[in-house]
């Protein structure tokens with residue numbers, strides 16, 4: 565019996581996968597965003613992605629997690645988070661200069677791919693890659709533990725959730741959202757998104773949504789994304805571990821802890837989708853539409869040879885070198901990985 569049981573457990577673990585917000589969270593962020601795209605932005609995104617289905621953003625929302633798990637994509641692992649070196653629950657704050665590592669972070673990646681996606685000189689493949697990174701990373705940024713260095717974003721905080729031995733990070737990414745929705749398929753994500761859209765349109769989020777995007781500008785992606793990261797990071801002190809991490813290790817997180825945080829998870833998914841939709845509209849209106857309009861003029865009036873060469877690789881320009889902090893050393897030890905939710909086992 566044992567081998568059968570083990571292989572079942574293994575295949576179950578493999579289907580659960582390793583994700584950041586899990587695939588459910590990312591697809592939900594994508595469906596919420598799709599709802600807010602203008603028809604011009606939507607047509608542009610569908611063209612870039614070569615996908616005219618009704619799930620064009622949701623279909624690629626977790627691509628960056630799959631890519632990161634490959635040998636070729638390992639370099640992109642740091643783009644999924646920013647390790648805020650704060651001191652929760654006493655102090656929470658994000659400092660881009662302090663916290664964005666030498667190999668880049670979510671915020672520098674948003675800067676890079678926002679510029680690249682509307683560059684117009686990149687190959688079709690690189691433009692598509694830039695859009696896929698943006699759809700994913702703007703989602704990750706709203707998960708509070710993706711904006712936190714403490715215990716590798718909670719990956720090293722062992723907890724029990726609903727009878728399973730988990731880590732806190734994967735419960736936030738995957739298991740608590742799935743507990744709420746009861747599945748992780750695209751149709752689960754679509755129906756979760758529909759209910760969040762209703763909350764934004766006429767429900768509990770209606771009065772907040774304008775603030776979620778207040779000041780967002782593609783002319784300053786670092787300031788904009790740092791504001792998003794700081795907003796999510798603040799929840800680490802107030803909601804994720806208001807009494808410190810040890811308080812989360814004294815019993816099952818279900819149902820009391822789950823009930824205390826699930827509203828924040830829903831809020832952050834809604835916010836991520838709303839921001840992503842607005843960001844892509846801004847990219848379209850300030851970049852793509854103007855570029856297309858001016859393309860002919862530019863060709864006539866500017867010598868194309870004087871334009872700077874676009875980066876030929878898809879990587880960020882690294883920040884200045886500095887010695888690694890304790891949290892960064894811990895990330896290195898994890899091989900740049902983010903989440904270890906694929907090895908889930910029932911608590912003994």
Ligand SMILES: [Zn+2]
Pocket residue numbers: 583584585710733737902903
């Ligand atoms: Zn994650």
Ligand SMILES: [Zn+2]
Pocket residue numbers: 583584585628629644700704
């Ligand atoms: Zn991710």
